[in-house]
């Protein structure tokens with residue numbers, strides 16, 4: 001078994017689920033368990049400048065440049081240690097399905113949980129390879145422990161092969177990516193890389209250089225409750241006004257009807273009574289102009305209802321969450337170009353996609369560290385049907401090694 005897979009099978013058994021409702025940093029104490037192990041392993045393999053930030057739960061380390069390559073740009077690789085709050089990450093029992101036949105995989109016979117090739121047609125592309133799957137009761141944690149495993153295997157490979165020339169490599173492992181806080185306490189100055197890759201994507205070959213522009217909005221409708229028997233011309237039912245608000249938004253600009261670069265308005269939650277209703281929305285678009293237009297439309301729907309029902313009937317609290325990293329990465333096109341070139345050398349056709357979401361990289365790119373996202377070889381993230389492909393993961397490790405070599409400059 002290769003180091004990449006050995007690492008992965010070890011890391012997924014450590015529960016590092018983050019918690020979106022926690023006010024603590026990191027959101028869960030148990031993420032330190034993996035951070036400690038990675039720090040120990042980095043020390044044992046001879047990595048340098050290792051920092052384990054015990055307060056915020058970040059791990060940083062360096063692989064020094066090979067002699068004569070000290071003037072190369074400093075290249076970073078980043079992945080996240082936590083797993084999604086959506087599905088349990090406790091007591092993960094990974095299993096390897098060798099030489100996958102392209103059909104259904106029974107994950108759990110007792111509970112009749114099946115990884116169906118009909119529901120997940122992408123599985124067909126992995127016929128003949130070895131898949132790591134769950135026992136159907138937890139997620140796997142390939143998101144992003146596949147990335148962590150590949151970065152660790154790349155580091156060990158470079159440290160045990162001093163004949164491979166490369167510049168200085170920085171490694172960073174973050175907590176709480178799944179709750180949107182992975183970049184919050186990332187120390188860009190300490191990291192000190194000129195640019196980096198996050199290793200947090202899915203199928204082999206996928207490269208991501210764009211994210212959404214993202215905003216969140218809380219809509220509050222203030223109604224007026226009166227006994228329904230005497231309500232004529234006096235009652236304002238906030239539930240009905242909320243419904244009216246939603247009907248003003250373009251019906252098909254909704255996650256259920258959009259894909260690729262199409263943006264949307266998404267209502268996450270709604271709760272209320274006649275007197276008061278609160279609805280939470282997220283607004284997304286890759287295109288900056290369309291993003292601004294969507295926010296403006298949202299506000300003008302509220303303004304229209306205030307005209308109709310009276311000032312302050314509807315209030316909107318809107319906040320931007322992150323922006324499309326493509327805006328930054330367009331000035332660093334070499335990052336995706338080099339990754340694509342190496343993938344082709346490895347016999348993999350690269351596919352450059354905009355992410356329909358955000359990554360640590362979108363925040364980091366705007367904080368001054370340009371950071372596109374590489375594939376990991378996993379799939380069906382945040383799910384009991386999550387899997388990782390052994391051969392894909394090994395190819396990604398090779399991709400990381402070759403990227404390290406690619407950015408080496410002999411001085």
Ligand SMILES: [Zn+2]
Nearest residue numbers: 143144177200
């Ligand atoms: Zn992830």
